[in-house]
Amino acid sequence: EVQLVESGGGLVQPGGSLRLSCAASGFTFSTxxxxxxxxxxxxxxxxxxxxxxxxxxxYYVDSxxxxxxxxxxxxxxxxxxxxxxxxxxxxxxxxxARAPYGGYMSSWGQGTLVxxxx
Amino acid sequence: xxxxxxxxxxxxxSVGDRVxxxxxxxxxxxxxxxxxQQKPGRxxxxxxxxxxxxxxxxxxRFSGSGSGTDFTLTISSLQPEDFxxxxxxxxxxxxPYSFGPGTKLEIK
Numbered sequence: 001e002v003q004l005v006e007s008g009g010g011l012v013q014p015g016g017s018l019r020l021s022c023a024a025s026g027f028t029f030s031t032x033x034x035x036x037x038x039x040x041x042x043x044x045x046x047x048x049x050x051x052x053x054x055x056x057x058x059y060y061v062d063s064x065x066x067x068x069x070x071x072x073x074x075x076x077x078x079x080x081x082x083x084x085x086x087x088x089x090x091x092x093x094x095x096x097a098r099a100p101y102g103g104y105m106s107s108w109g110q111g112t113l114v115x116x117x118x
Numbered sequence: 119x120x121x122x123x124x125x126x127x128x129x130x131x132s133v134g135d136r137v138x139x140x141x142x143x144x145x146x147x148x149x150x151x152x153x154x155q156q157k158p159g160r161x162x163x164x165x166x167x168x169x170x171x172x173x174x175x176x177x178x179r180f181s182g183s184g185s186g187t188d189f190t191l192t193i194s195s196l197q198p199e200d201f202x203x204x205x206x207x208x209x210x211x212x213x214p215y216s217f218g219p220g221t222k223l224e225i226k
Contacts, residue, residue, distance in 0.1 A: 037162075044219050102209070
């Protein structure tokens with residue numbers, strides 16, 4: 001069974017940093033693109049970033065470029081999102097998702113809440 | 119970047135009704151259009167990819183169609199478990215892979 005478990009969310013002040021993790025199991029992690037998607041409270045879904053199987057390609061939504069970095073450790077079946085210079089508008093539930101061909105997301109974690117507030 | 123719109127934004131319907139949700143892209147995306155269902159407090163669930171390819175385990179009452187800029191998701195006979203919010207998402211060419219704003223399907 002595919003499992004994706006996010007962790008690392010919490011309350012952080014504006015301008016601060018946070019590192020999200022996603023532990024993957026039940027599939028061969030190294031053969032899949034992986035993505036992060038977020039959802040602000042009461043709002044819709046926003047695609048944030050994705051990363052190719054070997055980490056050689058990474059893409060970001062414009063609103064996080066230069067502030068967020070997606071990475072992965074295939075040896076540890078783990079996906080990460082380093083978030084710097086956080087803003088109030090980054091407040092959201094962040095989902096880790098498996099993306100078979102980089103585009104659509106076939107499996108999702110339960111999400112981790114990031115709150116940016118003073 | 120490609121912008122996605124959905125209509126209606128909300129919809130009231132009864133069990134057994136046939137409903138259609140429309141999604142439109144700001145430019146042609148071929149058939150790189152995906153549909154998700156999300157229930158309150160839960161992660162989204164992929165219903166179909168490439169406009170009409172149903173995910174394993176998704177009931178056949180769900181169907182999708184369209185290409186280019188205009189797409190539809192149809193539920194042929196609503197069941198109680200189908201009341202949720204539905205999102206379309208484009209995955210054409212390079213990212214970002216934007217979502218539509220969602221359609222909330224409510225019980226009449």
